Amino acid sequence: MGIQLVPDHWYRLLPNALTLFTSFASVLLCVVGTALYRRYKYFRRCDKVPGPPAQLPLFGSFTEFLLEPEGILPHFLKLHKKWNNNRSITRLWVGPFPVFSIGSAEGAEVVLSSNKIIDKGREYDFMHPWLATGLLTSTGTKWNKRRKMLTPTFHFKILEEFIQVFNEQSVVLVEKLNEKVGQDFDIFPFVTRCTLDIICETAMGRHVNAQDKSDSDYVQAVYKMSRIIQIRQMMQPWLQIEWLFRLLPVGSEQKRCLSILHGFTDQVIRERKIEYKLRKADEEKKSLDEDDELIPKKPRLAFLDLLIEASQDGKALSDLDIREEVDTFMFEGHDTTAAAINFSLFLIGNHPEVQEKLNEELVRVFGQSDRPVSMADLSELKYLECCIKEALRLYPSVPLFTRELKDDVEICGYELPTGTTVMIVPYIIHRDPIYFPDPDSFKPERFFPENIQGRHPYAYVPFSAGPRNCIGQKFALMEEKIVLASVLRRFHVQSFDKADGMPLLVELILRPRDGIRVRLTPKILSESI
Numbered sequence: 187m188g189i190q191l192v193p194d195h196w197y198r199l200l201p202n203a204l205t206l207f208t209s210f211a212s213v214l215l216c217v218v219g220t221a222l223y224r225r226y227k228y229f230r231r232c233d234k235v236p237g238p239p240a241q242l243p244l245f246g247s248f249t250e251f252l253l254e255p256e257g258i259l260p261h262f263l264k265l266h267k268k269w270n271n272n273r274s275i276t277r278l279w280v281g282p283f284p285v286f287s288i289g290s291a292e293g294a295e296v297v298l299s300s301n302k303i304i305d306k307g308r309e310y311d312f313m314h315p316w317l318a319t320g321l322l323t324s325t326g327t328k329w330n331k332r333r334k335m336l337t338p339t340f341h342f343k344i345l346e347e348f349i350q351v352f353n354e355q356s357v358v359l360v361e362k363l364n365e366k367v368g369q370d371f372d373i374f375p376f377v378t379r380c381t382l383d384i385i386c387e388t389a390m391g392r393h394v395n396a397q398d399k400s401d402s403d404y405v406q407a408v409y410k411m412s413r414i415i416q417i418r419q420m421m422q423p424w425l426q427i428e429w430l431f432r433l434l435p436v437g438s439e440q441k442r443c444l445s446i447l448h449g450f451t452d453q454v455i456r457e458r459k460i461e462y463k464l465r466k467a468d469e470e471k472k473s474l475d476e477d478d479e480l481i482p483k484k485p486r487l488a489f490l491d492l493l494i495e496a497s498q499d500g501k502a503l504s505d506l507d508i509r510e511e512v513d514t515f516m517f518e519g520h521d522t523t524a525a526a527i528n529f530s531l532f533l534i535g536n537h538p539e540v541q542e543k544l545n546e547e548l549v550r551v552f553g554q555s556d557r558p559v560s561m562a563d564l565s566e567l568k569y570l571e572c573c574i575k576e577a578l579r580l581y582p583s584v585p586l587f588t589r590e591l592k593d594d595v596e597i598c599g600y601e602l603p604t605g606t607t608v609m610i611v612p613y614i615i616h617r618d619p620i621y622f623p624d625p626d627s628f629k630p631e632r633f634f635p636e637n638i639q640g641r642h643p644y645a646y647v648p649f650s651a652g653p654r655n656c657i658g659q660k661f662a663l664m665e666e667k668i669v670l671a672s673v674l675r676r677f678h679v680q681s682f683d684k685a686d687g688m689p690l691l692v693e694l695i696l697r698p699r700d701g702i703r704v705r706l707t708p709k710i711l712s713e714s715i
């Protein structure tokens with residue numbers, strides 16, 4: 187006879203299979219029920235903001251956007267118009283995720299002026315393989331520290347040093363454009379190659395000669411990588427599934443591009459570090475030399491050198507830290523300026539009266555000379571600056587950007603829940619008739635000092651605003667002015683397309699589907715006086 191370890195009446199206390207099953211099912215039901223109820227409440231909360239209904243639970247308003255790429259922006263504008271309550275905010279369902287699109291200065295102010303709403307939306311994740319967490323993509327203390335560290339590298343005195351690069355590359359651009367005189371052609375790629383050369387030289391101190399040799403591996407990898415990021419963000423969202431992406435040819439293509447891009451930056455960092463050490467040793471030697479007159483002028487430093495210098499100051503920046511910042515400048519600093527210059531040319535080429543005024547300004551500042559543009563000239567080119575600003579109003583290079591909410595936030599009378607995405611849309615904000623009457627017209631005089639007074643500070647945000655605004659905006663404006671002045675001093679521009687009905691693509695930048703088709707006529711300087 188075996189020993190009975192547990193008394194009989196204890197077995198009766200143990201649950202039978204049915205009880206176990208019902209208990210388990212009830213717990214499961216409670217968990218699922220609570221989750222569904224929470225989701226329902228969340229859904230209801232988000233749906234208080236007007237916007238198109240989610241057609242399918244998991245796909246949201248996805249079917250709304252099953253359109254040709256050039257149909258997306260007009261459709262988005264139509265939705266905003268239809269659902270937008272007092273020009274403030276519109277809700278979209280992107281898959282199961284709510285996105286609140288903000289099209290007013292007042293709404294933008296809440297987000298952009300905040301020191302807390304600084305986290306980027308999830309679309310920025312697809313930039314990480316290239317840019318890691320550089321200034322554009324990082325957040326929290328890392329972003330804060332880096333921003334403080336990098337701000338001095340965009341100091342006026344340092345930007346002044348880059349004027350020579352802007353001028354030199356503009357000369358190459360003018361030479362290239364000269365070959366196209368009298369023809370109808372798309373000027374977009376010419377300008378893009380010029381801005382790519384400028385950013386390579388200013389960020390890394392290296393010539394990639396994109397204007398002469400556009401098929402270089404590095405240049406091609408920059409283009410391809412930007413394209414892959416955009417495809418994953420917007421055009422083929424299934425590629426956001428990491429394992430699937432890696433399995434497909436596009437994943438291997440990204441790997442190949444990254445090895446070229448990172449390989450190039452790594453190599454430049456190594457070389458510039460050696461050059462830095464040699465320069466320092468040389469400077470120390472020369473400081474002992476008494477005859478200052480004989481000391482040659484300091485070489486021009488690139489952003490990269492300033493980062494290397496900063497990393498010596500005890501604020502250790504590893505090579506990888508430096509790489510992510512240099513790559514970020516490469517990414518942020520060429521397409522944006524290229525789009526801005528191109529749209530300026532497009533608008534100027536469509537408005538003879540504006541071009542005439544610009545011509546008068548250029549002749550007043552430069553006379554007949556073809557000398558390079560100087561720092562002093564830049565402050566004289568006031569009307570050109572108004573044209574650039576007005577072009578960025580109508581065609582902001584970055585037409586929209588996002589933030590992720592880490593806390594509930596009230597915007598325009600709506601309580602937006604934590605974890606949702608807000609999307610700032612300069613393209614819409616800039617066309618608000620309250621701040622810009624007759625908003626679709628190109629009127630540079632809107633930016634005359636007397637006309638800016640009293641305008642809402644967030645009504646014009648091509649460079650974003652607040653703590654996370656564009657760190658490169660002064661650089662960009664100087665570059666734009668020099669490139670445009672160089673082109674317009676040599677050529678008269680005539681645009682072929684009209685603004686009305688021009689197909690636009692919302693990619694990483696705002697891009698004209700058919701490029702910017704122009705005809706250039708050489709100017710005879712003495713005639714223009």
Ligand code: HEM
Binds near residue numbers: 520526657
């Ligand atoms: C016309 C030219 C440009 C335009 C319209 C532009 C626009 C913008 C905008 C809208 C943002 C905010 C993006 C966001 O919040 O997601 C931004 C950020 C940034 N831009 Fe620019 N940008 C231009 C040129 C440049 C240049 C030339 C550089 C570098 C040389 C640059 C470097 C950056 C960086 C590093 C950030 C991130 C700043 C931060 O988060 O602290 N940008 N830019």
